[in-house]
Amino acid sequence: xxxxxxxxxxxxxxxxxxxxxxxxxxxxxxxxxxxxxxxxxxxxxxxxxxxxxxxxxxxxxxxxxxxxxxxxxxxxxxxxxxxxxxxxxxxxxxxxxxxxxxxxxxxxxxxxxxxxxxxxxxxxxxxxxxxxxxxxxxxxxxxxxxxxxxxxxxxxxxxxxxxxxxxxxxxxxxxxxxxxxxxxxxx
Numbered sequence: 001x002x003x004x005x006x007x008x009x010x011x012x013x014x015x016x017x018x019x020x021x022x023x024x025x026x027x028x029x030x031x032x033x034x035x036x037x038x039x040x041x042x043x044x045x046x047x048x049x050x051x052x053x054x055x056x057x058x059x060x061x062x063x064x065x066x067x068x069x070x071x072x073x074x075x076x077x078x079x080x081x082x083x084x085x086x087x088x089x090x091x092x093x094x095x096x097x098x099x100x101x102x103x104x105x106x107x108x109x110x111x112x113x114x115x116x117x118x119x120x121x122x123x124x125x126x127x128x129x130x131x132x133x134x135x136x137x138x139x140x141x142x143x144x145x146x147x148x149x150x151x152x153x154x155x156x157x158x159x160x161x162x163x164x165x166x167x168x169x170x171x172x173x174x175x176x177x178x179x180x181x182x183x184x185x186x187x
Contacts, residue, residue, distance in 0.1 A: 007142035044119020049128030050089035130158035
């Protein structure tokens with residue numbers, strides 16, 4: 001059975017995007033970027049909601065070909081393209097770069113994917129992760145918290161029907177003040 005992790009950058013007040021989808025506050029330092037790159041390199045399958053997919057697929061497929069691309073960017077772009085991905089959307093029609101599109105029941109498909117053999121899965125996109133969270137499918141939460149308050153926007157956590165008890169597994173403070181906290185779901 002695969003492990004499903006919800007990992008994203010968020011603000012201290014709990015948002016993954018500021019109003020209007022603004023992510024300018026979440027540009028990672030080199031140290032945090034390397035951590036994300038290593039995570040992508042170790043991910044067996046990435047699950048994306050449509051909005052996050054559109055953002056990632058508009059940049060990373062060719063980021064390594066841009067003039068002045070740094071070695072870390074080149075490495076991340078290669079890892080991102082190589083990583084198997086599933087996009088969940090009822091409106092998208094096509095996907096590329098080692099990606100499969102699912103237009104049906106996201107929760108049922110995520111449960112099916114979890115039951116398969118394979119490497120760990122990451123889920124990204126607040127709406128998709130919220131559905132998995134409410135269905136009790138997330139095994140681990142990784143919060144990469146930037147030292148900023150954005151006031152409102154897209155929340156990391158959704159309203160839940162029941163409590164989810166967690167066990168703290170790791171904390172790490174990066175040199176720029178970003179705090180990583182990793183929790184495992186207690187079942």
